Amino acid sequence: MSNNDLIVSLDIGTSKIRVIIGEISNGAINIIGVGSADSDGIRKGAIVDIDQTVQSIRNAVDHAERMVGIGISEVYVGISGNHIALQSNHGVVAVSNEDREIGEEDIERVLQAAKVVALPPEREIIGLVPKQFLVDGLADIQDPRGMIGVRLEVECTIITGTKAAVHNLMRCVEKAGLRISGLILMSLASGMMALTKDEKQMGTVLADIGAGSTTLAIFEGGSLAAVSTLPIGGDYVTSDICYGLKTQTEHAEKIKLKYGCARTDDSAEDLKFKVMRVGSNMEKEFSQLDLANIIEPRMQEIFQMIRQEVKRLGYHDKINGYVLTGGSVSLPSVLPLAQIELESNVRIAVPDYIGVRDPSFSSGVGMIQYVTKYVRTRGAAGAKRAPKAKAAGSASSAPKPGIVEWFKNMFKEFI
Numbered sequence: 001m002s003n004n005d006l007i008v009s010l011d012i013g014t015s016k017i018r019v020i021i022g023e024i025s026n027g028a029i030n031i032i033g034v035g036s037a038d039s040d041g042i043r044k045g046a047i048v049d050i051d052q053t054v055q056s057i058r059n060a061v062d063h064a065e066r067m068v069g070i071g072i073s074e075v076y077v078g079i080s081g082n083h084i085a086l087q088s089n090h091g092v093v094a095v096s097n098e099d100r101e102i103g104e105e106d107i108e109r110v111l112q113a114a115k116v117v118a119l120p121p122e123r124e125i126i127g128l129v130p131k132q133f134l135v136d137g138l139a140d141i142q143d144p145r146g147m148i149g150v151r152l153e154v155e156c157t158i159i160t161g162t163k164a165a166v167h168n169l170m171r172c173v174e175k176a177g178l179r180i181s182g183l184i185l186m187s188l189a190s191g192m193m194a195l196t197k198d199e200k201q202m203g204t205v206l207a208d209i210g211a212g213s214t215t216l217a218i219f220e221g222g223s224l225a226a227v228s229t230l231p232i233g234g235d236y237v238t239s240d241i242c243y244g245l246k247t248q249t250e251h252a253e254k255i256k257l258k259y260g261c262a263r264t265d266d267s268a269e270d271l272k273f274k275v276m277r278v279g280s281n282m283e284k285e286f287s288q289l290d291l292a293n294i295i296e297p298r299m300q301e302i303f304q305m306i307r308q309e310v311k312r313l314g315y316h317d318k319i320n321g322y323v324l325t326g327g328s329v330s331l332p333s334v335l336p337l338a339q340i341e342l343e344s345n346v347r348i349a350v351p352d353y354i355g356v357r358d359p360s361f362s363s364g365v366g367m368i369q370y371v372t373k374y375v376r377t378r379g380a381a382g383a384k385r386a387p388k389a390k391a392a393g394s395a396s397s398a399p400k401p402g403i404v405e406w407f408k409n410m411f412k413e414f415i
Contacts, residue, residue, distance in 0.1 A: 003236065005023055005024050005025065006021060006022070006023055006024075006070070007021075007022045007024065007076065007311065007368050007371050007372065008020070008021050008022075008064075008072050008074065008075045009022070009075065009076050009078065009184075009189075009364045009365075009367035009368050009371075010060075010075040010076065010077045010078065010173065010178075010364075011044075011078050011174075011186075011363045011364040011367070012042065012047075012053070012057070012059075012077070012078065013039055013042070013210055013211065013212075013360075013363075014038065014039060014042050014043065014044060014045055014210055014211040014212030014233065014235065015038070015039055015210070015211035015212070015234070015235070015327065016038065016039050016047055016211075016327070016360070017036065017037050017038075017039045017056045017057055017059075017060040017363075017374065018034065018035070018036045018060060018324070018360075018364050019033075019034070019035040019036070019060045019061050019063070019064040019072070019075070020033070020034050020035075020064075020356065020361065020364040020365060020367075020368060021033035021034070021064055021068060021070060021072070022365075022368035022372075024372055026245065029353070029368060029369065029372060030094050030353075031353040031354065031356050031368075032068050032070075033064045033065075033067045033068035033070065034064060034067065034248050034355055034356060034361075035060045035062070035063030035064025035065070035066075035067060036060055036063060037056050037057075037059035037060035037063060038056065038059075039053075039056050040052040040053070040055065040056050041054075041056060042056075042212070043212060043213075043335070044212040044213050044231050044233075044413055045080060045081050045082075045210070045213040045229065046068065046081060046165070046214050046245060047165075047168045047169065049117055050168065050171065050172055050175070052213050053172045054172050054175045054176045055199045057172060057173065057176040057178070058176050058177070061075075061176065061178065067165070069122050071181060072178065072194055073178065074178065074179045074181045075136070075179075075181060075198055076175065076180075076181050076182050076183075076184055076367050076368075076371055076375075077169065077170075077173055077177050077180055077182070077183055077184070077293075078183075078184055078185075078186040078189060078363055078364070079098075079126060079165075079166070079169060079183050079184070079185060079186065080185070080187065080208075080213075080215050080229065081161070081164055081165060081213075081229055081415070082159070082228075082229040082231070082299065083154075083161050083162040083165045083215075084126075084159065084161050084187075084228060084229070085159075085160050085161070085183065085227075086157050086158070086159060086160075086224065086225075086226065087125075087157070087160065088119070088131075088155065088156070088157055088158070089114050089115070089117050089155075089156060089157075089158050090114065090153065090154070090155055090156075091110045091111065091112075091113035091114025091115075091116075091153065091154045091156070092110065092113065092152070092153040092154075093106065093109045093110045093113055093151075093152055094150065094151060095149055095150055095151070095154075096109070096316050099148075100148050100149060100150060100297040101146065101147070101148055102135065102144045102145055102147050102148070102149060102152055103145065104145065106144075106152050107133075107144065107145065107152070110152050110154045111130070111154060111156070112126060113154075114128060114154050114156045114158070115128055115158060116160060119160060122162055122163055122164070123160045123161065123162055123163065124160065124161065124162075124166060125158055125159070125160055125164050125409055126159045126160060126161045126166060126183055126185065127158075127159040127183065127184070127185060127414055128156050128157070128158050128159070128332070129156060129157045129159065129223065129224065130154050130155070130156045131153070131155045131156055131157060131221075131222075131223045132155050133152065133153065133154050133155075134151075134152070134153040134154070134155070134399065135149035135151070135152060135153075136149045136150055136151055136253065137151075145318075146203060154304070156391065157223065157224060159185050166183070169183075172255075181371075181375075182371070182375060184367050184370055184371070185205065185224075185227075185291070185366075186208070186215065186363045186366075187206065187208070187215060187217035187224060187227050188217075188366075188370060189223060189363055189366035189367040189369070189370045190206055190208055190217065190325055190349075190362050190363050190366045191219055191224065192366045192369045192370045192373070193349065193351060193362050193363075193365050193366030193369055194206055194323050194325050194349030194362055194366065195219060195323060197222070199219065199320075199321065199323065199406060200220075200222050200223070201221065201222045201318045202321075203218075203219070203220045203315070203318045203319050203320050203321070203324070204218075204219050204220075204319065204320060204321050204323055205217070205218050205219075205306070205315075205319055205321075205322045206218075206219065206312055206322075206323050206325065206349075207235065207306050207322060207323070207324050207325070207326075208325050208326040208363065208400040209233055209302065209324065209325075209326040209327075209328040209329055210233045210234065210326045210328065210361070211233050211234045211235045211327060211328065212228070212231075212233050212235050212337040213228075213229050213231055213232070213233050214232055214233055214302060214305070214306065214326075215227070215228075215229050215232060215326075216228045216229070216230070216306060216309055216310065218310065218313065218319070220318060225315070226313050226315065228313060229300075230305050230306070230311050232301070232302055232305060232308060233302070233326075233328055234256075234327060234328030236298055236302075237256060237260075237294075237298045237299065237328070238252050238253050238256055238297055239252075239254060240294050240295070240297075240298050241256055241291065241294055241295070244294040245275050245277070245284075245286060245290075245291075245294075246277045246279075247275045247276060247277055247278060248276075248278060251275060251276060255273065255275065256291075256295070256331075258273075259271065259273050259288050259291055260291060260292075260295055260332070261288055261291065261292045261295065261296055261331065261332045261333050262292070262296060262299045262331045262332065262333040262334045262337045263292060263296055263333040263336060263337050264289060264292040264296055265333075266292075266332065266333040266336070267287075267288040267289045267291070267292035267333075268287070268288045268289065269287050269288070269289040270287070271287060271288040272285050272287050272288075273285070273286060273287075273288075277356075284374050295331070296337070299331070299334065299337055299343055300337065302328075303337070303338050303341035303342055304341055305410075306342065307323075307332035307341065307342055307343075308327075319344065320344075320345065321344055321345035321346065321347070322338065322342050322344055322346045322347075323346075323347055323348075323349050324338060324346060324347070324348045324349065324359070325348065325349045325350075325362040325363075326359055326360060326362065327358075327359060327360035329348050329359050330358060330359055330360065334348070335347070347363055350362070351365040351366075353365060358397060368394075
């Protein structure tokens with residue numbers, strides 16, 4: 001089996017770091033391995049401790065390797081955060097072939113032309129996503145290869161981020177002994193998995209509610225139109241439970257996952273549980289209704305903030321629905337609460353693969369789907385079917401590509 005048949009995604013979140021191994025067989029994706037580890041060194045989606053983050057990545061990779069006996073040497077890394085920005089740009093070149101047939105080289109040149117844009121010194125280009133190509137003025141072309149023309153144009157979205165955030169992320173992955181096959185915007189990856197073609201066309205908000213932050217991606221006209229990050233997520237619900245029940249964070253998280261309910265109307269007053277309180281050896285009994293009275297106001301606030309942010313971005317009247325994903329939407333009764341607060345059509349997106357049927361895996365699975373569709377034709381490898389010790393040795397001894405070369409090749413992956 002060739003290396004190209006395996007793709008590994010790395011999703012670095014605030015509460016968990018997840019490694020997903022996807023096997024491509026006859027064009028179909030099979031998830032064959034999943035590794036996860038508690039995420040230390042991440043706060044509100046940002047890296048605050050390099051060493052702790054590196055160790056968490058190693059733990060997640062080791063978990064995935066032990067599950068399937070495959071040595072992981074290269075990964076596709078998801079990137080998100082409030083430092084991400086989008087801007088539209090336009091590129092134009094003359095077709096170089098004498099017979100005027102548009103080839104791979106012409107597409108690469110027009111994409112390179114489109115990335116020529118003035119940026120502040122602290123920002124750099126992460127990726128480029130073509131919206132449409134134009135051949136001699138003819139628009140709405142998705143793949144111009146093989147067409148005849150004189151002038152080739154592209155309208156695209158340029159994804160930029162701060163150099164500090166991008167380099168810290170890459171540094172953590174490389175210090176963990178991994179090579180980076182590519183950086184992929186999480187919003188694009190999640191949209192690949194969660195949204196239908198019509199939803200992207202008609203105007204939909206994809207809300208990824210994680211532990212430390214909520215990422216909004218607005219799709220309109222078939223492409224990504226805007227992104228935003230709100231500094232609130234499931235950790236705030238856990239914190240509220242801590243204060244409300246006067247217990248430790250570890251206990252509050254377990255209680256939330258086992259007994260939590262997002263609506264008081266759907267909670268059961270006769271479902272009881274005991275909590276060890278801070279500063280006491282005595283346990284106190286609470287009901288699921290007591291817990292729902294703590295959770296519901298915070299979840300209402302999160303949905304209200306999502307709605308206000310969509311309005312601030314200027315898309316309030318253009319949205320036909322919301323799609324929710326992320327670990328925090330797994331709580332019971334989140335969907336009816338969201339429908340009430342957002343006053344719109346709402347559904348929860350869950351990956352349809354064995355072993356990852358949970359909203360928290362949406363980004364990682366979406367990255368594998370994105371790579372399969374847009375990147376894999378470039379010959380990207382993610383893992384090797386080899387003994388773990390051998391693969392680990394090859395990963396540490398292999399030379400890492402320079403960052404300039406990596407960014408140079410990055411744009412080839414979006415065709």
